[in-house]
Amino acid sequence: MNKFQHKVDIIYRDILILDLTSERICCGEELKQFHWRCFHANTLSAAIKSLQKYNFHVAIALISATQLQRVLHTINALNEAQDNLIWVAISVDSTLDNDQLASCLPRYFTDYHHLPIDWEHFNQTLGHAYGMARLKQQSPPPVNHLHHENPLLGNSGLINTLRSNIAKVAKVDEAVLISGETGTGKGLCAHLIHSQSKRSNGPFITINCGALPASLIHSELFGHEKGAFTGADKQYIGHIERANNGTLFLDEIGDLSLESQVNLLQFLEEHIIERLGGSKTITINCRIIFASHINLETAIEEGRFREDLYYRINILHLHAPSLRDHKADITLLAKEYLHQYSPTHQPYALIPQAMAAMLEYEWPGNVRELKNRIHRAIIMAESENLSETDLGIKVPKYPSDGSDIVNLAQHRVEIDTELLLDAIKRNDHNISAAARELKISRTTFYRLIKKCKIKL
Numbered sequence: 001m002n003k004f005q006h007k008v009d010i011i012y013r014d015i016l017i018l019d020l021t022s023e024r025i026c027c028g029e030e031l032k033q034f035h036w037r038c039f040h041a042n043t044l045s046a047a048i049k050s051l052q053k054y055n056f057h058v059a060i061a062l063i064s065a066t067q068l069q070r071v072l073h074t075i076n077a078l079n080e081a082q083d084n085l086i087w088v089a090i091s092v093d094s095t096l097d098n099d100q101l102a103s104c105l106p107r108y109f110t111d112y113h114h115l116p117i118d119w120e121h122f123n124q125t126l127g128h129a130y131g132m133a134r135l136k137q138q139s140p141p142p143v144n145h146l147h148h149e150n151p152l153l154g155n156s157g158l159i160n161t162l163r164s165n166i167a168k169v170a171k172v173d174e175a176v177l178i179s180g181e182t183g184t185g186k187g188l189c190a191h192l193i194h195s196q197s198k199r200s201n202g203p204f205i206t207i208n209c210g211a212l213p214a215s216l217i218h219s220e221l222f223g224h225e226k227g228a229f230t231g232a233d234k235q236y237i238g239h240i241e242r243a244n245n246g247t248l249f250l251d252e253i254g255d256l257s258l259e260s261q262v263n264l265l266q267f268l269e270e271h272i273i274e275r276l277g278g279s280k281t282i283t284i285n286c287r288i289i290f291a292s293h294i295n296l297e298t299a300i301e302e303g304r305f306r307e308d309l310y311y312r313i314n315i316l317h318l319h320a321p322s323l324r325d326h327k328a329d330i331t332l333l334a335k336e337y338l339h340q341y342s343p344t345h346q347p348y349a350l351i352p353q354a355m356a357a358m359l360e361y362e363w364p365g366n367v368r369e370l371k372n373r374i375h376r377a378i379i380m381a382e383s384e385n386l387s388e389t390d391l392g393i394k395v396p397k398y399p400s401d402g403s404d405i406v407n408l409a410q411h412r413v414e415i416d417t418e419l420l421l422d423a424i425k426r427n428d429h430n431i432s433a434a435a436r437e438l439k440i441s442r443t444t445f446y447r448l449i450k451k452c453k454i455k456l
Helices: 028-032 044-053 068-081 119-138 157-170 186-195 214-222 258-270 296-301 307-313 327-341 352-360 366-380 408-426 431-438 442-451
Strands: 013-019 036-041 058-063 086-091 111-114 176-179 204-208 247-251 287-292 316-319
Touching: 013 044, 013 068, 028 036, 028 119, 036 044, 044 068, 058 068, 058 119, 068 214, 086 119, 111 119, 111 431, 157 186, 157 316, 176 186, 186 204, 186 247, 186 287, 214 258, 258 307, 296 307, 327 352, 327 366, 408 431, 408 442, 431 442
Parallel strands: 013 036, 013 058, 058 086, 086 111, 176 287, 176 316, 204 247, 247 287
Antiparallel strands: none
């Protein structure tokens, strides 16, 4: 080394590779050139030991159709061991193109790649995931400023009625069906029912029926014994059994397959389960709360939902209203989320034009969309005074003379198009990440793209 040369210390970023397949894909040497240091784990215990020893922000999972269920169970366990770990998948076979199997991937992974791997492209994916994970870890957790016993925000008549009805149904121990569009707070309603009930000291277990394919949902609900199927290397306790003496929240019940609906109906009648591959019955004492964003009566007419199950679960019915139906609460909601997400040393505020745009906007994503738009605006805005541009809100303008009739269907398409394009742009055209941000499946995202005639 001469006097004009300087030694440069290369900083490597640690990454966990979960490999439960038999492929043994070698990522270490390929990723080393991009300054990644790989740590392989082929068991849950080995992965947990690595998490305890190293500071991982990103993890890779090798997935295949035969081992998918085992991999997802392992990832669930690892996510409980470490928060803010972002997962990227490598599919080692082509059978994951099956819609049912692929539909659960956005729930676990920010992106996934097929063999053979384009390593430069893959490195870009990992770099983006690494940056997002660092951002999540550096951001202070939002402080909940809501009153502990009354976290359902709003003073409108609809919200006051919903709050009153929640208190009523919490006092009894019957099944509850919560209807409402995506983002209206059905999960919050379920939490409130549980917390105000006599089961409040018991577990509150949640499963999204729309996030898992039919091949996985039975095992997730009822559990399985070791050796029940290929890859079942240990006993798995299902969500129903975990909810014993507590509450089970089944979200998006309308997406449950007809076969699973039969099994669920049998449990509701007998309160007995049998793990897959098991031979003994287990008595379960839990309350079940159901939620659906689709009209179940329409689903019955279309043959997608069992009529007998509908009448069994529709004992107590609550409806979470759309935000456009209680716009009087928007100001209160906006102030609360500004308070939650603003740094303590730098409070943010909405300029009058921004608030006016929020009151005029139709909010197809409801309260969840309002919350996310404010959060993103605080992160990305150049000023502490947030504008409608910072929020990404564009309110369609129609003639004021009444000469044209507003086409509501076209209005909704325009709103969906705006949401989709904004999500695609924010995520650098990563469809999996965009779908994950909007909390919809990749399949639904592509369906909306087709509906809105968006060219990628």
